[in-house]
Amino acid sequence: MIKSGIIAIAYETVQLGSGELPLLTPMSEVAGRMAVQEGAKYLEKVYGGSGILLGGVPGVLPAEVLIIGGGVVGTNAARMAAGLAAHVTLLDLSLDRLRYLSDVLPPNVDLLYSNRHNLLEQLRKADLVIGAVLLPGAKAPKLVRREDLKLMKPGSVIVDVAVDQGGCIETSKPTTHESPVYVVDGIIHYAVANMPGGVPRTSTLALTNATFPYAKRLARSGWKQACRDDPALFQGLNVIEGSVVYPAVAESFGLSLVNARQLV
């Protein structure tokens, strides 16, 4: 890339003042929604699951779905799990976020303050756990530890959506769509690193919607003016005509770093 002399702007480093990564948000939406259909699937007996149907049927209780994190991923997951008639508990640290979610989520989602006590109590009951804790620009914290798996019912399923940021479940490691699951201590782990890649038609459209305004701005104003006008785009600059300008990239590859301000 350095040799090619191009201007390289990375999807995952375009960043708003709020810390949001606007080009990744649609992927979180897709992954959150997919997480529930993956979980439902791997609860089937043929995959070693406990053989429980998320929504039950009239006369039989629904499954318990535990969602750790109420951001974009968790909220989308909660809505889908509730839509399949499961009983959902969503954990989050922000009371303000829980209050908003209580305004807009259906009543079969319980909203619980996240702490270790509540987490362990919920793990005991959960049939499906969705790890949805992602910190922008940081490794996800390991909220569920290996020893916690012993509390869970055998044949339960964990979907760790945070796996491409290291995972929020200690025992999760990245898998692929071709071989998506493995078992640790009787618990099925689904941890596909690129979940949205499973539904490329939806994901591409979602991504294009988010990217298009930036592309239009670059095309209209030229890259330099566009990056001056839009701090989020400026944040996205990685390489400018042979100079590495993104600190983490320079550091990772042992290259010298140039201050982007000098080139834009």
Place this chain on the structure above:
Amino acid sequence: MIKSGIIAIAYETVQLGSGELPLLTPMSEVAGRMAVQEGAKYLEKVYGGSGILLGGVPGVLPAEVLIIGGGVVGTNAARMAAGLAAHVTLLDLSLDRLRYLSDVLPPNVDLLYSNRHNLLEQLRKADLVIGAVLLPGAKAPKLVRREDLKLMKPGSVIVDVAVDQGGCIETSKPTTHESPVYVVDGIIHYAVANMPGGVPRTSTLALTNATFPYAKRLARSGWKQACRDDPALFQGLNVIEGSVVYPAVAESFGLSLVNARQLV
């Protein structure tokens, strides 16, 4: 069974005056609900599906789900697909049934009178088709013909819940949980004959709930009195102390038929 001298009552022949098979209804509920999660799964690219997410995301349209039949299977499927935020169209022949469903289903389910014109028009748009036409005590009609598959978009999915009654899709043939899908003319077919077997924990509880009152009646009154008191149970009698009393069974195996009335 004949040699053993037992009294054999078959689940699938216990029948109410209305024609309903009360011990199979819970299995239809489970299968209808599962149909949607199977369909969602096999729409993924890795299985050859069109790579579309049922509910889309904000900014991207949801998938189109077509459900053929508004009985127990179809209604349960519609509710789950709507819960996953898909756009659902349900076809049925009974206006009274459609009117009731319009009272109780969410507004992203469109209720359409079933005829060949409407069916073909919907097949063109559908990403997921759920065959849910079951006639009690008869083979399901082949509503979707082989040539109709050409109207559908490649990578779409058909789940034929009626497959264990012959299927309501001409190209469906029974598969297993181990090898659940195959492709005809670019369309993925899921046609597991015993779908509820995939979630045995839920299915067993559901089945037991339905069976229990009959078991209690048999235990309290003895089989003879119980079958006299309850016409549904009487209908369920297949073999009585060596005599075959259910016409279809006698015919299938070339055995002589005894009139159950003479023995009860």
Place this chain on the structure above:
Amino acid sequence: MIKSGIIAIAYETVQLGSGELPLLTPMSEVAGRMAVQEGAKYLEKVYGGSGILLGGVPGVLPAEVLIIGGGVVGTNAARMAAGLAAHVTLLDLSLDRLRYLSDVLPPNVDLLYSNRHNLLEQLRKADLVIGAVLLPGAKAPKLVRREDLKLMKPGSVIVDVAVDQGGCIETSKPTTHESPVYVVDGIIHYAVANMPGGVPRTSTLALTNATFPYAKRLARSGWKQACRDDPALFQGLNVIEGSVVYPAVAESFGLSLVNARQLV
């Protein structure tokens, strides 16, 4: 009454062919709805309750409400408890009823088949139990036994709406609006025999709505013709010009019984 020579028709013996007591149904609706507000109230600490708020708040789990019976009382109670954002489990023996309720109740009501195993499991979790099992024309069965109270959490509340038919909780005995509760084994019992009497304005209107068509029929056709035309009204006859015609009344008071058919 005998001396007065009047024609006496009793509210509680007017009965439809289906067994329904149409003049009592509105009272069941009122009692079912009131049961939840009573339960919510007596869970407060000042009355000895466990001090839990039915709906919790965002970040704190809601209370568990267990409703035994899915008839008029239980359904009305379930709707109110769900409306207060509690987590509700409703037990009933009829799968057909549970299926209908799953169509029309909100998703924070779980519908569970009623058997002793399920009942005991739910009692362990329940903060509020509403006894809503009434058999038309018979004493309510004692579904919750004295020893079962030990499974419950101290400070929990039982509201036995069936108490005026003997109660479906072994430890319940009729109380009054003036002194509505008492404690057994640490569990608060609310068992006011005439619950609708607490909200007479609503109850009177509800009762009048149900009574009016019968009154009109009597006024228009005269009592004799009206009772001939309407079997429900005929069932309601207790005393006709000095003769007792309702078997249970004659038996209770040791009076001779006259066949109503001879007098109408």
Place this chain on the structure above:
Amino acid sequence: MIKSGIIAIAYETVQLGSGELPLLTPMSEVAGRMAVQEGAKYLEKVYGGSGILLGGVPGVLPAEVLIIGGGVVGTNAARMAAGLAAHVTLLDLSLDRLRYLSDVLPPNVDLLYSNRHNLLEQLRKADLVIGAVLLPGAKAPKLVRREDLKLMKPGSVIVDVAVDQGGCIETSKPTTHESPVYVVDGIIHYAVANMPGGVPRTSTLALTNATFPYAKRLARSGWKQACRDDPALFQGLNVIEGSVVYPAVAESFGLSLVNARQLV
């Protein structure tokens, strides 16, 4: 006005820092809600419409309503159209807005990213199009061009709520409540410039609610202090004791402009 020596503050120039015109917002709410009832009406055959009922009936598909713009007008229109059981698609450029709308609108509203490709695809299907794109302080962009009308089904209806800002439909021109519609290329156009004037009782109350706090502030502090304290009110100043202080007004009438800061 200049001669009168009054202090003139214009409703439509009182403006918040966010760009919102708080005294016009209620009118947008009214217009958005009315747009759907106008559209429903002019779809009737007697007005030349295609004769389709917005919500269909059980067995017949609902109409397709396309709403261009997800601001105040569009959101209110979407809610009403969904309430009439139509199938609604709403286009907007802001993904954040679409995400919020997906939290609060009913599921028969599909939320689609706005671009020309999506717009044309939706125009082909639409029975009713509601133009709801208004840019504060600027002419509405002409999103639907004359040639696009050819894609639409004859007898379809366009309601252009933006018409008093020039309209977001190329073929729309202001009409009146007395003569509200005209036809271009087989498409019925409703483009009443002052829609809220049709329901003056509701509109006056809505407007008064929004105006009252400003009136109170003026009455309490006097106009000068009130305009110093509240930048929105300051923005609203047009004429001060004979001097024109609002640039656009001065320019339109060729009058000299005085800087309001000098007079307040």
Place this chain on the structure above:
Amino acid sequence: MIKSGIIAIAYETVQLGSGELPLLTPMSEVAGRMAVQEGAKYLEKVYGGSGILLGGVPGVLPAEVLIIGGGVVGTNAARMAAGLAAHVTLLDLSLDRLRYLSDVLPPNVDLLYSNRHNLLEQLRKADLVIGAVLLPGAKAPKLVRREDLKLMKPGSVIVDVAVDQGGCIETSKPTTHESPVYVVDGIIHYAVANMPGGVPRTSTLALTNATFPYAKRLARSGWKQACRDDPALFQGLNVIEGSVVYPAVAESFGLSLVNARQLV
């Protein structure tokens, strides 16, 4: 018709055992839903209405809609009016019907027992009254009398859907789509006799759905056998090869009546 020798079966006399006229039911659905959009329209000032918007806006109360009758027409009207965010009160004589409606209608519909006291009280508040009382095979009762109009607010609107059966409003007389309204005592009356004719595309599809099974039966079995097999169809016979067989028709035209049984 008599001369032509045809077999004439009339839509409006095909009748189920329950009294329902299955070929008219779809028309009632259409008319009930249309009634609300007509009412909303004629409340506009330009038509002499009170200028109130059905749903109000945040900060302004919604209009009051009174629906007399909870059958097919009234229920469909209630759903649409509630969908437009009005406050709806629906009157009906059947408590069982009101109970079902309370299960399936949204909470901004109040369900009130119908009697003259309640009717008058509601008329005082109503902005829009929808007359939806139709008795199968009989003239609609005149529930709203001329003197009652004085209780209503000037500029309010009455839509009498029952007008083609004589109307349930004393002052209503049939109008046409071309000239749909007139004013009595300050109240706007909309009383188009053939409301579904306004949306022929939807109505034709709805009607065809209902008619098709009968047409198929006639085509398959021949008219004679079909009328023998299906009592509803038999009821529909009016003229058989020159003989009038429907009593009301014979009576109206002074023709001799032949017993259909002799000819089928």
Place this chain on the structure above:
Amino acid sequence: MIKSGIIAIAYETVQLGSGELPLLTPMSEVAGRMAVQEGAKYLEKVYGGSGILLGGVPGVLPAEVLIIGGGVVGTNAARMAAGLAAHVTLLDLSLDRLRYLSDVLPPNVDLLYSNRHNLLEQLRKADLVIGAVLLPGAKAPKLVRREDLKLMKPGSVIVDVAVDQGGCIETSKPTTHESPVYVVDGIIHYAVANMPGGVPRTSTLALTNATFPYAKRLARSGWKQACRDDPALFQGLNVIEGSVVYPAVAESFGLSLVNARQLV
């Protein structure tokens, strides 16, 4: 406290930049939800109430609940009252707040702009009034005056949640859980100063959720650094090692005030 030398931070003075008191918000949530169950209870005849059931029953209109204020208390109260099927009217001064509430509250809540005219009109109809106007850091305004009570129906109930800030009802004075109500001019007043104390289990959990992050911050950084880092916590400081640093406290007790900035 001064003598003890401790660092005292008061719950009720920890304050965000927005003016919100984050440690009191959970108490407002609890009180708002409780207010409805208290009101429902004291409407019972045995307490002198009008004997009306909040939700009515099918055939009988629901009660009218008036909620003054759409903040945390009022919104929670509205949701509960709507959940009990009452007809709710909520008054607030902020149109923006009413718009958001119209997005998320159920349709049996009417949202009305707050002014004296609307208030008096609603008081005439109300069966239950919930006073929910709290101004952070100021006495609540007396919106309902003593003479207004005469407009209300005898036996109606007022719950003044604002009573511990002086109350927003002129006739309210603090009561206790042991003796919670009194009557003025025929209107029952419930004005328990510490409502959340009635459900300590829920309240303690809610409070702990809100307090925990502050406690963690204090424990991790020490009080001084924590108060430097977090302006909300700094605001909470009342006494530092013998010096009073909170103006209102110093003033109330006639103590000298030290500027906290000098000690932190």
